[in-house]
Amino acid sequence: xxxxxxxxxxxxxEGQARAEKLSRVIITxxxxxxxxxxxxxxxFSQTVYILGAGFVLAALxxxxxxxxxxxxxxxxxxxxxETESVSTSSDSTKKNKKKN
Numbered sequence: 001x002x003x004x005x006x007x008x009x010x011x012x013x014e015g016q017a018r019a020e021k022l023s024r025v026i027i028t029x030x031x032x033x034x035x036x037x038x039x040x041x042x043x044f045s046q047t048v049y050i051l052g053a054g055f056v057l058a059a060l061x062x063x064x065x066x067x068x069x070x071x072x073x074x075x076x077x078x079x080x081x082e083t084e085s086v087s088t089s090s091d092s093t094k095k096n097k098k099k100n
Contacts, residue, residue, distance in 0.1 A: 008065055015069030019062040026061070030054025 011019065034050030 008070060010073075011065045011069040012072050012074060014072050015065075019069055023058040023062040026058040027051070027054050030057070 030053060031051050034047040034054070037050060038044050038047030
């Protein structure tokens with residue numbers, strides 16, 4: 001069970017953009033090749049099969065969070081304490097009451 005928890009399940013923003021662009025290129029390329037091949041042999045089913053293969057390939061390459069999609073992780077700021085956020089909201093409420 002410890003092994004499963006160590007598997008990364010995230011992509012960074014640039015990795016998401018890279019995965020989306022790659023999937024679009026693969027699907028477009030397979031769609032074009034499938035359309036041409038299907039026209040040459042006059043079988044629309046071959047076009048659909050080739051496009052389906054492109055979808056499967058694109059899914060295998062872009063859905064899992066491979067290491068190439070995790071090269072630039074974000075450094076998140078630490079969360080503010082609840083006491084600070086409560087005092088900040090009460091200060092803004094006081095300022096709004098003074099304006100009215």
